[in-house]
Amino acid sequence: MNSAISKRQLQTRELPIIPIVIAQQCVLLPLYFFIPLWIVALNLFAAGLVVWSMKNKSFEVDRWLKLVITAAAIVGILVVFRKFSGRDAGVALISAMYGLKILETKKLRDANLLLSLGFFMLVAGFLFTQKPWIALYQFIPIIAILNALVSMQSIGRGKVVKRSLGQVIRSLSQYLLLALPIMIVLFLFFPRLGGPIWRMPGASTAASGVSDSMTPGDVSSLQLFDKVAFRAKFNGSAPNEKDLYWRMLTLGEYDGITWTRAGTTPYKLPESELTGKELIDYSITLEATRLNYLVTLDRPIKAPQRSTLLKDFTTYTPFRIMDRTRYQVTSAPTLPIETQLSDTQRSFYTNIPQDGNLKTKNWAQEQRQKYQSDAEFIHSVLVQINQQEYFYTLQPPIMREDVVDSFWFDYQRGFCEHYAGALVFIARAAGIPARVVIGYQGGEKNPLSDYWIVRYANAHAWTEIWYEDLGWVRIDPTAAIASHRVEQDLLTDYRQRESLFDNFDIVDLEDLGLFKQFEYWMDQVNNNWNDWILDYNSQRQRQLFSNWGFSKITNEQLIAFMLIIVSLFLGFISFRWLHQKDRKDQVARAYEKFQSKLAKEGLVNVDSTTGPMQLINQLKELEYSALVRSPHKSVRSKYEQHIKAIEAYIHYRYQNDKPDFKAKKNLLLQFRQV
Amino acid sequence: MKIPKSIKNSVGRWFGSRMPVGDSVTLNQRSSYIWPTRAGYLLLGIVILMMIGATNYQNNLAFLLTFLLIGIGLVTIVYTFKNMQGIQFSVLPVNEAFVGQPLAISMSLTSNSGKEHYSIGIGQNNNELLVCDVPDTGNATATINFEASRRGHFELPRLMVTSEFPFGWLKTWAYFRFVTPILIYPKPIEPPQLYEQDHGKDSDEGVKSEGNEDFYGLKSYQPGESLSRIDWKAYAREKGMFVREFVAYKGQQLCFNWQDFPGNDDEVRLSYLTFMVLQAASQNLTYTLIFPGTHIGPGDGEEHRAQCLEALALYGEKVAPS
Structure with missing residues (x-):
């Protein structure tokens, strides 16, 4: 028997410190990876102090100690970050304050504040990472917070507080399970604003890969990052991996050291040029580049929305790509561009600095004389790269002056930027318009799905040479390097580069190693995560609803739909719960079934007031009258069996104080036999 | 603020009509009310903050978390209701009570739903509540003291049942009245002298x-008194009709x-x-x-x-x- 305690007792009793501390630390755990270690130590120390003082009543955390710890945290953050604003300093500060708040948690109100703020603190983690793992992790602190709240509410004599971890998770997961559909509906329907209300500075991550200039001589070691640059999905069959040249921007201006972009104008491709050309439709999900250029497969025929196709067939956006961006493009790989070149353009694309790299300049002009056409000349240069001792390396020597000369004649080793830069220089020296194109080459098909992953390591530079009548033609000098002169470790370490050279392996789906399989699988999870969760914005929201047949849905309609669905859902679950009159146990259900079976056979009259005793009486009368008609034993035993079952039921129901599992089992068996 | 009497009455009737009465009462959701507590408002504020943050940073994970929290809050409404449904309150036999003494009414709380009910508060008002858990089998008891100021039939005032379980964000409450015959006896006072x-x-x-044991004295006979007690001796002496008085x-x-x-x-x-x-x-x-x-x-x-x-x-x- 339970007896009551007064509410005042409940409110003034000691707080359940352990669940509260657990909840708080679960909230802070993901942040511990991103804030200075000493704040982590301080937070853990504070939590330890509180637990210690709970176990040892004689020890109490002194007010001065609290003050000193808090002041130390604030001063420390100021010293380390020199400010409180910005993501890192701000999160460090609130983490420290939130961690130290446990020292000040004495009353129910403090605890409520601490736990409710916990939900807010969870958001702070999303400022650092938005990977699926952190989203999944959220369930742990949420359950911990709810558990702490329940512990505060329970009077403690019930089974609530002293439950095993499994029981806690099971009972609180119910809330989460029912909350999930509501979450999904709100997520889909809740109207999103087009842009931020205000923008905070900071939160900058260096985006590597492709930049908008190229200085080959400066690089002594090229890092190949495995980080994903973008993903591409083809509607239809994908081109050969060797032909996957992803164009990003062209560099036409050269000052002797650095290649930079040239100003160019918007361009609209006449429809007529597309007749008979093979078209490739695909979508690209581009990671943040912090550049104004989109990646497209060489050569795009039309710019995606909100961007402009430029004359050099790159696509320009008026804003820098700060977030992961998705767009649809169509490309025509065989499309000729700019078959006619004006004189100004011709002189622009053949311009090289007057001084410097004289050796190469002279060499190029001499060589040009030996060949009939520009194309033959360029081919001879490629043959030279292939036949002579030109090496592909990621650790090229630094070349400060006359970069092209020292690369072409002295070192003869470099990576794509060196080769592209040198070829363009040679072509221009020979009076042939040429430019550097940078972007990405190749990609890795996810064999488990139908999209391509292109990584930073796929970043590439190649050239476009302008020929009379043909327009700009893609020439990749790096691909001309003989494969035995590609540094061996490159081929093994950086398979992304393999496709450039002749002998590359195709990943076989059947021979896919476990690790690789896992890697692809993870990437697919990530990709879907980006697609469906992180990138869901007002645009995708509209698109989704127009796919469902609601084009031009207004925000008001969205809200109305949302409210209706959520209320229907809540109505449904509350109706199911609140209107199920005393949920009957197994025995009661079996008895009812038995009773209605008898009624169906016409043996008894049953209404809602018929008790088991009345049932027995009815059966006894029947038995008697049946016996009068035919005193047969089987008749008797039939009724006897029924009566015995009911008697057992009465005994089980009304004369047992303890649940008796054996009796229950027997009883169920008896009812079933009928 | 003055509330017109007619409105007050109709509100009272409405409340009254939903208030279960009897000596054994089971609450249903029709008679229950629900409202956020202070902690509930705090949570609401935090949800709004999270929403603003999520919108501003266009952070969909923050949206998801906020929406999950809203979902939990909404589901909690149903759970809070559910926790208080299906409890049967039965008044236990009342001890005799006298004016001026506290009248202790004990009641048993049993679960009709086959489920446990946690942290159920019961009392005359918000400030004097007893809180108990109702087990799934068996019962819990709560004893509430009333003040009986008048002898005679005693009508128990309405009782409030309330609970903030599970998370303390929402408070649900309901009223009911036990209708059970209770007699309040007059206050016993020792008569002076x-x-x-x-x-x-x-x-x-x-x-x-008046008794019939020890002789105490004589008093005049009054018609109707037992003849056996007449002091016949005195009567014979013609002293009058006396009755032997016994103490x-x-x-x-x-x-x-x-x-x-x-x-x-x-x-x-x-x-x-x-x-x-x-x-x-x-x-x-x-x-x-x-x-x-x-x-x-x-x-x-x-x-x-x-x-x-x-x-x-x-x-x-x-x-x-x-």
């Missing part, structure tokens, strides 16, 4: 009443009469009589109770005592149909 008033004797001579000391038959306390207020007289009945009953004496309109006894035992007390409690009241 009972015996002087009575016969001018000191009280230390013991309680005196019944403790253990003897007593008569408590309204008339014994002239000049006192009715309630005070009832209190005196109550005191005397209680005293006599506690010593297993036989006694008679006489007051206007009522003559009980002589008798003894529990039943007699209860009859006397009931009569005293109901003096002047119309007998309620039972």
